[in-house]
Amino acid sequence: MRKGEVEHPGRVDEKCRGAERDRIYVRKKTGMLRGAALMGAAMLISKTLGTMQKIPLQNIAGDRVFGIYNAVYPLYQLLLVMVTAGIPVAVSLLVAEREAAGDGGGARRVLRASSWLLFGSGAIGFALLWLNADRIALWMGDSATAPAVRTASLALWVAPVMAALRGYFQGQGDMLPSAVSQLSEQTVRVGGMLIMLAVGWHYGWSDAKLAAGATSGSAIGGAAGLAVIAGYWMLRERGNSGYSYEGNGDGMTAESGMEHTKTRARDRLEGDGLLALMKRLSMLAVPVTLGALAVPAxxxxxxxxxxxLLRGTGVSQAEAMSLFGLYSRGQPLVQLVVMVAGAMGAALVPALAAARVRGDEAVMRQQAAFVLRVAWGLGAAAALGLALLAEPINVMLYADDAGTRTFALVGCTALAGTVSAIAAAVLQGLGAVSAPALFMLAAAALKAAFNAALVPAYGTAGAACAGIAALTAAALLGTGAVRRAAGAALPARRAAGIGLALAVMAAVLVLAERGGAPLLGLALPPRAAASALALGGTALGGALFAAAVLRFGGVTARELRALPGGDALAARLRRWRLLPAAE
Incomplete structure (x- = not known):
C-alpha cells in the first residue's frame, strides 16, 4: 500500500477475521494437546489403580477368591469391549463433524443414538452373563464363580452409556469430563471393592460371596463414573440454550456466521434417524472393537x-481355583510393566507418523530401529528383574512365597509383552493399525493350544510357559512387521551392549539376594526384609542396567539427541561420564 493511501475497510475486516481465525486455531490446538495429555494421565492413573488393586484383594481374601476374580474379570472385560470399545471413538468422530458444521442438535442426536445403541447392547450383555452364570461357572470349572459372574454383569447397565457420554465430550474437544469420570470410576471401583471385602470378611462370607463382592466394584465404580459425566452433561445442556460450544476450553460463544453451511448440514442430517445413526456408529466402531478384543482375549x-485342566489332574475345584490364584500373582506387575511400555511407545507415534508423511525414510528407519532396541532391552531387564527377585517380591506383595517358581515364569512374559506393546505403537505410527491385533489374537489361539499341552503335565508352571511361548510369538511377529515396514535393523554392536548390561544387572541382583537376604532377615521381620530386598534390588538393578547400557554403547548420544530434549540429556550424561567421551 502506497504512503497516504487509506486501506479499504473490507481488507481491514478480512485481516481482522484472519487474525481471529489464527487465534482460534492456536487456542484449539493448545486445547487439544492439553486434552490429550489430560486423558493420557487419567488413563495411566486409572490403569495403575485397576492393576494394583488386585494385591489387597489377594491379601484380604486369599488365593481362591483372587483366582475367581482373575477368572471372571477378563470375561466381563471382553464382553464390555465388544459392547463399548469402538463406540466412543465413533461418537467423537460424528460429534466433531456436527460441531464443525455448527449443528449442536445433530451432535445431540448422535449422543441419543449412541446411548440407545449402547444401552441395548449392555442389556443384552447383562442378560447373557446373568442368565448363563451357572453354565459359565461350569465351563470355568468352579461353581463358586457364578455369583461373581452375576455381580460383574451389573456394570453392563451403566458402563455403556458412560462410554457414549465420554465420546460425546471428546468429540467436542473437551477431555476434562471424560478424565474426571474415568478417575472417579476407577477410584470408587477400588474403594467399593475393598469395602465389600472388609464387610464380607467381618461377617464370614464364603469364598463365592467374597468374590462376588469384589466383582461388584465394577458396577459401583461404573455408577459413580456415569453420575459424574452425566452431571457434566446436564450442566452443559442447561448452559447451552442459544449457544454453541466450540470445545476449545474457552467456554461458550454465541452462534454466529456460517449460516448457509449450518442450514445445509441440518437439512442433510434431518434424514439421519436414530436407526441410521446407530448403523453408522456400529460400522465405524467395528475396526476399533476388533483391535481391542485382543487385549482381554x-x-x-x-x-x-x-x-x-488343573481339575483334570485330580485336584478339587477349590484347590484348582486356588492354584489359578497363585498363577495370577505375577500378572499385576507384568501388566504394569507392559502398560508403562505402551505409554512410552505411544509417545513415539507422532514422530514416526510425521516422518512417514514427509517420506523421510532415513529418519523413520532410524527411529524404528532405536525403539525396537529399547523395547527388547527394557523388556529383558524387566523380565530378568522379576524372575531373579521373584521370591522377595512375592513375599512383599502377598505375604508368603507360595508359587514363586510360577511367579518367576510369569514375570518372564514381561519381555514379550513389552515388545508387543511398543511394536504395536510403532506399527500404528507407520500406518499398520490392524496387524498388532491380529498378532495378539494369534497369540491367544497359541496360548489355548499350549495350555492344553503343558498344564496337565506341569500345572501352573506349564500355563506360565505357555504364556511365554505364545507372547514371544506375537512379539517376534510384531518385530518382523516393524522391520519390514520401516526397514529397521538391530546392529550387532548395539545388541551386544544391551546384552552386557543385562549380564551386569543379573550378576548384581544374584549377589544382592544371596548376600543381602540373610542380613536383612536378621534385622527385620520377614515381610519387611523381603520388601527392602525387592525395592532395593529393583532400584539398584535398574540404575546399573541404565548406566551399563550407556557405557557399553547400547544407546548412543546421537540417538539420544534425536529425542525431544535429547541434547540436554546427552550433555548431562556426558558430564556424569555415563556416555563414552568419543561420542
Whole structure:
C-alpha cells in the first residue's frame, strides 16, 4: 500500500477475521494437546489403580477368591469391549463433524443414538452373563464363580452409556469430563471393592460371596463414573440454550456466521434417524472393537482352560481355583510393566507418523530401529528383574512365597509383552493399525493350544510357559512387521551392549539376594526384609542396567539427541561420564 493511501475497510475486516481465525486455531490446538495429555494421565492413573488393586484383594481374601476374580474379570472385560470399545471413538468422530458444521442438535442426536445403541447392547450383555452364570461357572470349572459372574454383569447397565457420554465430550474437544469420570470410576471401583471385602470378611462370607463382592466394584465404580459425566452433561445442556460450544476450553460463544453451511448440514442430517445413526456408529466402531478384543482375549483363554485342566489332574475345584490364584500373582506387575511400555511407545507415534508423511525414510528407519532396541532391552531387564527377585517380591506383595517358581515364569512374559506393546505403537505410527491385533489374537489361539499341552503335565508352571511361548510369538511377529515396514535393523554392536548390561544387572541382583537376604532377615521381620530386598534390588538393578547400557554403547548420544530434549540429556550424561567421551 502506497504512503497516504487509506486501506479499504473490507481488507481491514478480512485481516481482522484472519487474525481471529489464527487465534482460534492456536487456542484449539493448545486445547487439544492439553486434552490429550489430560486423558493420557487419567488413563495411566486409572490403569495403575485397576492393576494394583488386585494385591489387597489377594491379601484380604486369599488365593481362591483372587483366582475367581482373575477368572471372571477378563470375561466381563471382553464382553464390555465388544459392547463399548469402538463406540466412543465413533461418537467423537460424528460429534466433531456436527460441531464443525455448527449443528449442536445433530451432535445431540448422535449422543441419543449412541446411548440407545449402547444401552441395548449392555442389556443384552447383562442378560447373557446373568442368565448363563451357572453354565459359565461350569465351563470355568468352579461353581463358586457364578455369583461373581452375576455381580460383574451389573456394570453392563451403566458402563455403556458412560462410554457414549465420554465420546460425546471428546468429540467436542473437551477431555476434562471424560478424565474426571474415568478417575472417579476407577477410584470408587477400588474403594467399593475393598469395602465389600472388609464387610464380607467381618461377617464370614464364603469364598463365592467374597468374590462376588469384589466383582461388584465394577458396577459401583461404573455408577459413580456415569453420575459424574452425566452431571457434566446436564450442566452443559442447561448452559447451552442459544449457544454453541466450540470445545476449545474457552467456554461458550454465541452462534454466529456460517449460516448457509449450518442450514445445509441440518437439512442433510434431518434424514439421519436414530436407526441410521446407530448403523453408522456400529460400522465405524467395528475396526476399533476388533483391535481391542485382543487385549482381554488371553485372559479369557486362561480363565476357561487353566482351572479345568488343573481339575483334570485330580485336584478339587477349590484347590484348582486356588492354584489359578497363585498363577495370577505375577500378572499385576507384568501388566504394569507392559502398560508403562505402551505409554512410552505411544509417545513415539507422532514422530514416526510425521516422518512417514514427509517420506523421510532415513529418519523413520532410524527411529524404528532405536525403539525396537529399547523395547527388547527394557523388556529383558524387566523380565530378568522379576524372575531373579521373584521370591522377595512375592513375599512383599502377598505375604508368603507360595508359587514363586510360577511367579518367576510369569514375570518372564514381561519381555514379550513389552515388545508387543511398543511394536504395536510403532506399527500404528507407520500406518499398520490392524496387524498388532491380529498378532495378539494369534497369540491367544497359541496360548489355548499350549495350555492344553503343558498344564496337565506341569500345572501352573506349564500355563506360565505357555504364556511365554505364545507372547514371544506375537512379539517376534510384531518385530518382523516393524522391520519390514520401516526397514529397521538391530546392529550387532548395539545388541551386544544391551546384552552386557543385562549380564551386569543379573550378576548384581544374584549377589544382592544371596548376600543381602540373610542380613536383612536378621534385622527385620520377614515381610519387611523381603520388601527392602525387592525395592532395593529393583532400584539398584535398574540404575546399573541404565548406566551399563550407556557405557557399553547400547544407546548412543546421537540417538539420544534425536529425542525431544535429547541434547540436554546427552550433555548431562556426558558430564556424569555415563556416555563414552568419543561420542
Amino acid at each position: 488371553l485372559g479369557v483363554v486362561d480363565a476357561f482352560t487353566v482351572p479345568r
